[in-house]
Amino acid sequence: MEDTVEIKTEAGHNWDLRSDTMTKPTAGMLSAMVNAPLGDSVFGEDPTVNKLERRAAELCGKDAALFCVSSTMCNQLAIRCHLLNPPQSLICHLRSHVYEYESGGASMHSQAMMIPVTPANSVNLTAADVQKHLILDNFMGIKAPTGLIALENTFHGTIMPLEDMEDIAALAREHEIPVHIDGSRLWNASVATGISLAEYSRNADSVNLCLSKGMGCPVGAVLVGSTKFINKARHMCKAFGGGWHQAGILAAAGLFAIDHIWPTMKESHALTRRLADELVAMGFDLIAPADTNMILLAEHKQNEDGGSSASEKLHVQLTDALKAKGVIVGAVYQGCLRLVLHHQIDAQCVNIVIATAKRIMHS
Numbered sequence: 429m430e431d432t433v434e435i436k437t438e439a440g441h442n443w444d445l446r447s448d449t450m451t452k453p454t455a456g457m458l459s460a461m462v463n464a465p466l467g468d469s470v471f472g473e474d475p476t477v478n479k480l481e482r483r484a485a486e487l488c489g490k491d492a493a494l495f496c497v498s499s500t501m502c503n504q505l506a507i508r509c510h511l512l513n514p515p516q517s518l519i520c521h522l523r524s525h526v527y528e529y530e531s532g533g534a535s536m537h538s539q540a541m542m543i544p545v546t547p548a549n550s551v552n553l554t555a556a557d558v559q560k561h562l563i564l565d566n567f568m569g570i571k572a573p574t575g576l577i578a579l580e581n582t583f584h585g586t587i588m589p590l591e592d593m594e595d596i597a598a599l600a601r602e603h604e605i606p607v608h609i610d611g612s613r614l615w616n617a618s619v620a621t622g623i624s625l626a627e628y629s630r631n632a633d634s635v636n637l638c639l640s641k642g643m644g645c646p647v648g649a650v651l652v653g654s655t656k657f658i659n660k661a662r663h664m665c666k667a668f669g670g671g672w673h674q675a676g677i678l679a680a681a682g683l684f685a686i687d688h689i690w691p692t693m694k695e696s697h698a699l700t701r702r703l704a705d706e707l708v709a710m711g712f713d714l715i716a717p718a719d720t721n722m723i724l725l726a727e728h729k730q731n732e733d734g735g736s737s738a739s740e741k742l743h744v745q746l747t748d749a750l751k752a753k754g755v756i757v758g759a760v761y762q763g764c765l766r767l768v769l770h771h772q773i774d775a776q777c778v779n780i781v782i783a784t785a786k787r788i789m790h791s
């Protein structure tokens with residue numbers, strides 16, 4: 429954090445916990461961008477883009493990569509390039525990004541029928557969940573065969589266990605169905621578990637890594653896979669108008685993030701852990717384990733006797749009180765208040781949240 433510039437949002441707030449997209453490039457990152465060697469990446473001649481793509485492919489143990497504008501674009505390209513024989517379906521978690529937050533893109537771009545699955549354990553998809561929803565045949569033409577299984581890790585900040593990914597990958601291989609990992613925050617999962625990106629990626633044909641979430645870049649994501657798959661994705665990307673010329677200026681931010689921001693992620697996770705533990709000790713309930721950089725606060729608090737009471741105003745109170753202290757929260761997600769940390773959220777901010785929450789809980 430040696431080169432962290434002071435973060436002030438336009439509204440004059442010091443810290444923004446709504447999302448880990450709320451980062452600003454550091455002085456070091458900006459300098460890397462300014463000094464990046466550039467060329468025309470549509471011609472395959474931008475050395476910085478090429479370097480980032482090689483680096484991402486290597487980290488994931490795959491042959492090739494494509495630097496894209498966003499994780500949504502990476503996911504949509506992956507779905508389009510895996511589902512080459514419509515009508516086909518894809519299996520995903522009911523609350524996955526590809527299902528909930530990509531504008532219905534899979535239906536629009538890929539003619540995909542999405543099969544959103546509620547996991548039996550209510551947390552993450554398992555092979556048993558996937559097995560139950562596989563469509564292996566068109567059954568006299570009335571079904572849309574499964575053409576893709578889309579996983580997500582981390583999943584709203586919670587780590588999907590490697591064993592479940594391995595079991596799903598084995599099932600998929602048995603039926604020759606490709607697997608895509610929306611690994612927008614796979615960086616976080618890897619830091620938290622010590623499992624390498626490559627080890628996670630072994631369970632998938634394609635992986636998407638976001639650079640503008642906790643990695644702190646202003647723009648960008650990388651899609652990795654086989655050379656054949658990435659060639660196809662590059663073609664589709666260009667067809668969607670996603671060919672960008674001297675994109676090395678942005679790729680440089682990605683390379684900087686891998687070397688300098690990613691190693692600091694464990695500090696964000698430790699701060700998140702401390703904040704989550706304090707909030708739980710005060711009587712807040714989490715709706716999912718705060719494994720990495722996100723805290724999802726339920727809309728009720730524990731009573732002294734261990735029961736819980738509805739406290740709908742709690743979120744509003746906390747949001748307003750924090751705002752007065754220069755901390756923005758307030759992304760209410762599935763009825764819970766979401767606090768997201770990243771490398772520019774420091775201990776001072778966490779201390780303010782703890783003190784403010786304590787005051788509200790005891791008032």
Ligand SMILES: *Cc1c(COP(=O)(O)O)cnc(C)c1O
Nearest residue numbers: 498499500501525580610612638
């Ligand atoms: C944010 C996010 C995306 C989309 O990222 P953009 O870069 O905003 O398009 C995709 N998947 C997951 C899991 C995300 O959290």
